[in-house]
Amino acid sequence: MKAAFALVVVGLAGVAAAQPKPKTGLVERSRLEVAPGGRPIKQLTIENPLGDIKVEGYDGQSILIETTKTAPDEEALDRLRVSLIPNPDGTVRILTAADGGKEIKPLSRGAVKIDLVIRAPRDARIDAAVSAGSLTVVNMDAGGDLDTGSGPISVRNVAGAVSTSAVSGTTSLTQVFGSVEAQSLASDVELDTIGGERLVASANKGKIAGRRVRARDVELTTTDGKISLEAESSLRGRMVVASLRGDIDVKLRRHGVVIVRARGAKLSLGSSMASAKARSDGWVEGQLGGFKPSTQAAIIELRSRYGMVQFAVIE
Amino acid sequence: MSCTRIRTLLTGYLDGELEADDGSVVRGHLRECAACRQAATDESALRDGLRQLPPVDPPPSLWAGVQAQLAAAEVADAKRPAWRRALARWAPVAPRFATGGLVAAAAVAVVWWRTQRTVDDAQVPAPEVAITAPSPEVEPKVVPPPSSPAGDVTAELAGEAARTTDTYADAAEELLALATEARVQWTTEQKDAFDARVAELRGLIDRAPEGRSRQRAWGKLIKYLQGAVVRDDIALAGGGL
Numbered sequence: 001m002k003a004a005f006a007l008v009v010v011g012l013a014g015v016a017a018a019q020p021k022p023k024t025g026l027v028e029r030s031r032l033e034v035a036p037g038g039r040p041i042k043q044l045t046i047e048n049p050l051g052d053i054k055v056e057g058y059d060g061q062s063i064l065i066e067t068t069k070t071a072p073d074e075e076a077l078d079r080l081r082v083s084l085i086p087n088p089d090g091t092v093r094i095l096t097a098a099d100g101g102k103e104i105k106p107l108s109r110g111a112v113k114i115d116l117v118i119r120a121p122r123d124a125r126i127d128a129a130v131s132a133g134s135l136t137v138v139n140m141d142a143g144g145d146l147d148t149g150s151g152p153i154s155v156r157n158v159a160g161a162v163s164t165s166a167v168s169g170t171t172s173l174t175q176v177f178g179s180v181e182a183q184s185l186a187s188d189v190e191l192d193t194i195g196g197e198r199l200v201a202s203a204n205k206g207k208i209a210g211r212r213v214r215a216r217d218v219e220l221t222t223t224d225g226k227i228s229l230e231a232e233s234s235l236r237g238r239m240v241v242a243s244l245r246g247d248i249d250v251k252l253r254r255h256g257v258v259i260v261r262a263r264g265a266k267l268s269l270g271s272s273m274a275s276a277k278a279r280s281d282g283w284v285e286g287q288l289g290g291f292k293p294s295t296q297a298a299i300i301e302l303r304s305r306y307g308m309v310q311f312a313v314i315e
Numbered sequence: 316m317s318c319t320r321i322r323t324l325l326t327g328y329l330d331g332e333l334e335a336d337d338g339s340v341v342r343g344h345l346r347e348c349a350a351c352r353q354a355a356t357d358e359s360a361l362r363d364g365l366r367q368l369p370p371v372d373p374p375p376s377l378w379a380g381v382q383a384q385l386a387a388a389e390v391a392d393a394k395r396p397a398w399r400r401a402l403a404r405w406a407p408v409a410p411r412f413a414t415g416g417l418v419a420a421a422a423v424a425v426v427w428w429r430t431q432r433t434v435d436d437a438q439v440p441a442p443e444v445a446i447t448a449p450s451p452e453v454e455p456k457v458v459p460p461p462s463s464p465a466g467d468v469t470a471e472l473a474g475e476a477a478r479t480t481d482t483y484a485d486a487a488e489e490l491l492a493l494a495t496e497a498r499v500q501w502t503t504e505q506k507d508a509f510d511a512r513v514a515e516l517r518g519l520i521d522r523a524p525e526g527r528s529r530q531r532a533w534g535k536l537i538k539y540l541q542g543a544v545v546r547d548d549i550a551l552a553g554g555g556l
Contacts, residue, residue, distance in 0.1 A: 047527075049472050075319070079469075083357075099350040100469030101318040109468040129527055131475060147527055149479055165534055167482055183534050185486050202541055204486050221541050223490070242546045244493070303546070 025072035025111070034084065034092060035062035042090040042142075044124050049131040050080070050096050050114040052151070057122035057139035063092060064119040071112045075105065080114055094118070125160070135169075143178050161196075170206075180215075188225070207246065222246045226307070230314070233258050237298040247307040250300070253314045257290040257297040264302070264309030272313040288313060316340055321351050329359055476526045483533035490540035497544055505549050512539060 034041075040061055046053050051068075065084070071077040079100075085093040096114045098107070115133070120126070126137055126144030135146055136154045143160025146153050148169040155162055159177045166184040173180060173191050179198040182189050189201050191210035199215040201208050207225030214232040218239040226246045231239065232253040241248050248264065260276070262269060263283045269276055276286025287297070302309050321344045327333045328341045345352045491513075498506055516536040523529040542548035 049475065050468075078319070098468045098472065099318070099354075100467065100473075101348055101350050103317045104467065104469075106467040108466065109471045112468055131472075147530065149475070165531060167479055183538065185482060185537070202538060204490075204537065204541070221545050223493075223541060223545060240546065244545045305545075 025070060026074065026077050028067075028069040028071075028077055028080075030067045032065045032067075032084070033062050034065070034086065036090070039088075039090040041092055041121055041124050043092070044118070044120050044126055044128075045091065045093040046116065046118065046126070046128040047094075048096045048114060048116055048129070048133065050098065050112060050133070051130075052115045052133040052135070053128050053130055054115075054117045054134075054136040055126050055128065055138070055140065056117070056119050057124075057141065058119050059122065060119070061121050063121070063124075065094065066117040068115045068117075069113070070115075072107075076107050076112055079104070079107070080112055082114060082116075233298040233300065235296050235298060239298070239300045241300075241302050243304045243307055245306045246304060247310070248302050248304050249310045250302055251312050251314050252300070254288055255298075258288040258300060259285065259297045260288065260300045260302070260311060261285045262302040262309050262311060264304040265306050266308040268308065268310045270310075270312040273311060316344060318344075318348060318351055321345075321348070322354060325351070325355055325358060329355065476529075480525065480529055480533065483530055483537065487533060487536050487540060490537060490544055493544040494540055497547070497550070501549055509543060509549050 041063060044055070044063065046055070067082050069077060069080045069082075071080060079098050081097045081099055083093075083095045083097070085095070087093070094116065096116070098112060113133075120140070122139065122141040124140070125142040126140060126146070128135055128137070128144065129147040130151045131149040133151045134154065135148050135151060136156075137144055137146065137158060138154075138156045139158070141159045143158060143162045144155075146155070146162070146164045148164075148166045148171075150167060151169045153164050153166055153169060153171045155164070155173045155176060157175045161179045161181075162173065162176055163181045164171050164173070164183065166187055168186045169184075170187045171182050171184055171189045173182060173189075173194060175193045176191075176196065178196045180191075180194055180196055180200070181198075182191075182201040184203040184206050186205040187203070188206040189203050189208045191199070191201065191208070191213060193212040194210065195214050197215060198217040198219075199213060200219045201210075202219075202221040203225050204223045205225065206222070208220050208222055208227045208229075210220065210227075210229040210231065212231075213229060214234065216234045216237045218229075218231065218237070218241075220227050220229060220241045222243045224245045225243070226249070227241055227243055228249040229241060230251045230253075233239070233255050235256050241250055252258070260269070260273060261283050262276075262285075267284060269284065269286070272288060273284075273286045276284050278284050290297070302311060321341055324333060324337060324341050328338060331338075333341065345355055494509070498509065501509065513536070516532070516539060520529060520532040520536065523532040
């Protein structure tokens with residue numbers, strides 16, 4: 001195993017000289033290329049609590065890492081560490097840290113930063129976490145698991161299953177072709193051009209906005225925030241859009257028969273749902289397209305306990 | 316002795332070249348300082364890996380570049396007045412030492428990334444050095460953060476996971492309170508199912524190590540509670556969509 005996976009590490013620069021910058025202190029840049037000797041690199045795990053991560057897919061097999069460290073002085077710069085840990089199973093880990101110790105001069109967190117720009121093989125899965133920095137993933141084909149504290153997550157042109165988790169950083173997913181699971185505690189989730197089997201997004205205190213969404217199984221949930229969605233229905237698809245206190249506004253491009261059920265503090269279902277009937281349990285239900293119940297029908301459920309529910313069909 | 320001083324002695328310590336007193340001081344420091352211990356472990360592991368490497372021939376272009384710079388330095392030296400040459404002999408940073416240092420720094424940069432520093436590529440041509448190293452088959456060691464002064468970045472980072480977890484816990488508590496309101500409409504069976512699932516998810520949280528795993532476990536609980544509170548998943552169990 002050991003012999004089967006050898007790494008070729010090519011350092012592209014290495015001269016001891018830090019660049020002073022008037023406002024940010026010292027800036028230290030380095031570049032490193034990590035190429036697989038045996039197995040291709042299949043997963044890249046990056047944890048950077050000290051700054052930004054940007055991962056960009058490309059057609060090569062190596063990983064190219066550009067690191068920018070910023071610190072007020074030489075001593076602080078020396079405390080910033082980036083560790084590269086290649087594993088025999090084809091995974092590579094990149095971790096950042098600030099060395100501590102009993103005798104160090106205290107250094108505020110805002111005074112230091114490590115930013116990572118990484119070019120990775122497109123078919124590598126990305127597992128990445130930031131804290132207050134931004135996390136950007138573009139042009140990848142194997143999805144990823146992305147976590148943030150208060151920094152924004154941005155995913156663009158990515159295939160494969162994507163899972164995101166944010167405390168208070170906004171999540172923006174654009175052109176994602178694969179199942180998506182996005183969760184946010186206190187920030188917004190923006191979805192644009194999502195096409196996968198399953199889309200599950202939830203926000204506790206934030207809102208969810210989706211455009212050009214086409215997934216067979218859609219589940220959008222907020223506790224307090226508004227949900228606005230422009231989506232296409234799929235045959236036998238299922239779409240649940242639910243909020244406790246937020247308003248719901250769904251515009252649907254219909255394909256085939258669709259059954260719509262809605263319940264809210266106030267309903268506005270548009271002229272296309274004029275024939276909808278109120279049920280005894282408080283739901284209003286109607287069918288779009290076809291005259292008989294169809295096994296091919298897509299089911300759409302819209303509900304807000306305290307908010308307004310709006311629905312319209314885009315012809 | 317400070318961490319900075321210890322780091323400068325690490326190489327000698329690992330080579331067994333320190334005087335007995337210094338060696339003892341370094342050893343004592345490593346027993347107490349996790350950061351320096353990790354640095355020593357990293358360097359030791361790196362040395363073990365490097366010892367197994369076949370000799371590496373630097374690319375011809377590298378030596379050609381070095382020779383060209385040496386030659387240029389000699390030509391420049393010959394053209395300078397005698398007094399400047401005499402000064403240069405005593406100057407702490409002579410051109411050839413600078414060139415040698417450049418090459419040495421490049422080599423060090425490759426074997427230990429954290430010591431790399433670059434200047435603008437346009438100003439200094441980047442040397443290329445390639446090594447083939449067997450990848451370590453060990454899991455990365457998780458080193459507990461060393462104690463640092465309050466307010467220091469290390470201490471702040473060490474406490475961050477716990478603070479984030481607290482935020483998740485607060486959100487979960489709010490949703491649990493909402494679920495308590497909703498459960499009056501549930502049957503006993505539904506309440507039991509809900510309580511069992513919440514207990515199961517709390518168990519997952521307790522067993523998960525602090526950090527991303529625990530936060531993801533909290534995320535699962537929050538998602539389940541949102542389903543119960545917002546989508547009536549519990550009340551609709553078996554009769555929903």
